[in-house]
Amino acid sequence: MRYPFPVGKADFIPGDEAIARAAILAGCRFYAGYPITPASEIFEAMALYMPLVDGVSIQMEDELGSIAAIIGASWAGAKAMTATSGPGFSLMQENLGYAVMTETPIVVVNMMRGGPSTGQPTFPSQGDIMQAIWGTHGDHMLIVLSPSTVQEAFDLTIRAFNLAEKYRTPVVLLGDAELAHMRERVYIPTPDEIEVINRKLPANEEEARLPFGDPHGDGVPPMPIFGKGYRTYVTGLTHDENGHPRTVEPEVQERLIGRIYRKILDHKDDIISYEKFGLDDADVAIVSTGIVSRSAIRAVKMLRERGVKAGLLKLHTVWPFDFDMIEELAEGVKKILVPEMNMGQLYHLVKEGANGKAEVELIPKVGGEVHTPMEIAEKVVG
Amino acid sequence: MYLKDAYDVRDKYLRKEMLPTIFCPGCGIGSALQFTLRAIDDLGYSQDEIVWVSGIGCSSRVPGYVNFDGLHTTHGRALAFATGIKLANPDLKIIAFMGDGDTSAIGGNHFIHAIRRNLDVTVILINNFTYGMTGGQVAPTTLKGLKGTTAPYGQFENPFDIAGLAVSAGANYVARWSVFNYLQGINSIKKALQKEGFSLVEFLSPCPVSFGRRNRMKTAPELLRWYQKITVPLNKAKKMSPEELEGKVVIGEFADRDRPGLVRSYMEYRERAKKMMGWEE
Ligand SMILES: Cc1ncc(C[n+]2csc(CCOP(=O)(O)OP(=O)(O)O)c2C)c(N)n1
């Protein structure tokens, strides 16, 4: 297979470009989108590359259409992605829920900007964390990843596709305007250097007849894609294992929603990833995700130089959330600080996890600038 | 035309375990479905090469009853989902079963853009002049003066002519009939299914329960008699003045052309891309 960009070597590219290349290496062959700052460059890169790798890139009429198209493409067997920013992400929420309910593997990138509303199009924020987790209506469970460097944007995009396929679920990748436009050195691997996971297909007719069952006991049904002769009916209505609508029996809803939760939560250890810096002997812990983590790492180094025992927990997975790990962390430190570029979203999760075992303090920041390391360090020493 | 026994059509194409349907007695959706299945049968298409898509509404429940691959999606968005299915696997033939509200209100934007792109899809449109599933609110198709629960004193807005909209947006094939015109209906669906690009067959379809009841037409026969009164065949309509056509619905075949469909256009685009990048001669 020939790639429209160099593989097996490093390149100096912006986050948006890294996401597009990673998607192609992960097997994405369908992209539908609608232009919006700061995600447009993902679309522009996909528009350039997709026809060359026999994929599809199409500009839809809006974001409702974009996510709808990628769900359709996924049922037709393609790995599919869309990318947007805040206002577009809001428009996608109804069909994001549809993807959860129909267990459709898709990847939705949200390069966050300052909001609400059209807000600050060219400035970064982390204001959509809660929306990514809980934006669609009803009880649902999906996966949310959050990179902090261009290399991580690349790596986590591949991971997003793999998790989507493995667990038959939508995966949201939360970046931000800073990451979207910032150029960094990224290693672009050759295809045999990366692990690519593909969805389970039905092994036989019997499995195909249960497109929403659990034949393997892992909560993830094989996906009978269209055109293979299985005659699968897919609906966003509450459905039984066969896919038939059953909207008035409480136990059918309970079973379906229960399994959609379980298939993610039972595999938390596989899904959740993070990095720890200097936490072993820390008195104070910083918990952060995304772009802010870069300042947080620097802050920890500055504090250590001053003799303050500070450490950092940098989350790559924002959802599902490891509340137990945070509680354990809280048991070993006096204080946890949560710097984030919003008025407090990750903070709520960390506070719940800490469960009163340590004081949790928010370091909020809005306006479009990333916290400086000094701003974080000063809060730590009080 | 030789018509197969309705039971044969039913046995061949419906999912028995899903019956009975949710449709009310006298509802016209079943007729339009029957026409569609007869057209498929006559053309000899395989059940495995067709995917049915729909949005939300009574008419959108149809894909659940037929034994094909089917995607029952969100209100108004069926054609956007279909765009993904078709471009990801052009071998699949797509039938979209849609309501008039689904198509022209919440789905209006997807509708005109799917037509503009000439998406390869056949839309079977159930126009019952109302929102059936939600209990008879007015729709963008409700004729002036008719009642719905959200315009209890009679609709004051102008209606959409969905078939007309499709013609001007560029659809390759557009026809409108009432479910009363069954031979024309079946023939139109057959033509539509064989078309590259976007095709639309609209059916005026009785909804006695949500619509008729509020407009002094409690039964399907009353609604059919009303259709006879308000419909005008295209040839006749051409000779009528705008004043005479006020409140009437023209039926017939409005477009039949062969512009390239989206799949063909995209495949050509792909080739162009490869040539421009020097990947292919
Ligand atoms: C986003 C959204 N808004 C509203 C609804 C409620 N709703 C369900 S069906 C329907 C209208 C159906 O009317 P139509 O499309 O004409 O189809 P019919 O039922 O008449 O066949 C509405 C408004 C919904 N399901 N989703």
Ligand code: SF4
């Ligand atoms: S409400 Fe109207 S459109 Fe819906 S099933 Fe009943 S008769 Fe048919």
